[in-house]
Amino acid sequence: MSSTSDRPTGRPRTIDPDAVSLVALRLFDEQGFDTVSMNDVAAAAGISRRSLFRLFPSKAALVWGGLDEFATRFAEALRGRPADEPSSTALRAAYRVGASFPDAALEVTRHRLRVIRSNPSLQRGGDATITRLTDAIVRFIAERDGGSVDDLAVVVRANTLAAATNAALTWWATHGEGRPEDAVDRAIDLLG
DSSP states (O other), X not given: OOOGGGSOOSSOOOOOHHHHHHHHHHHHHHHOTTTXXXXXXXXXXXXXXXXXXXXXXXXXXXXXXXXXXXXXHHHHHHHTSOTTSOHHHHHHHHHHHXXXXXXXXXXXXXXXXXXXXXXXXXXXXXHHHHHHHHHHHHHHHHHHHTOOTTOHHHHHHHHHHHHHHHHHHHXXXXXXXXXXXXXXXXXXXXXX
């Protein structure tokens, strides 16, 4: 029989969601997303299954955590660009800021992108954020260049830029060369 004095006292332990996500992404990257269960993640992270589900309602949520941070950095950088700056210059600068992950987030970002690339079914999890981001680029180009959001050239340009930068980030994650923002810069250069 256990007494109440056996229970820990004080504040409950704080769980770092980023640390848990990194543990999960390492497992997913090394063993495969479909083979790793939430129980496996909880055990490897040293937390209860209940605590894991409080932080991350699904396995996919463990993977998609960083996309919103990228989108927020990108959107804030784009809003802060000078009004007289050409749209191509402003978009390049905003993408560079968006892809400038803090050093502490590089490993988790690399694993995240590799897991997404290896599991096409996961790509749907980021569709809403990616669509919002691409729509914002379409609006930005249309406003900045005096076009319409319905112009084919505006839509193609925005989607091409979004696809090229996504491909660059995935390439960076799989090849491990340099910094992600440099890979994005190189991809934009390739668009001419």
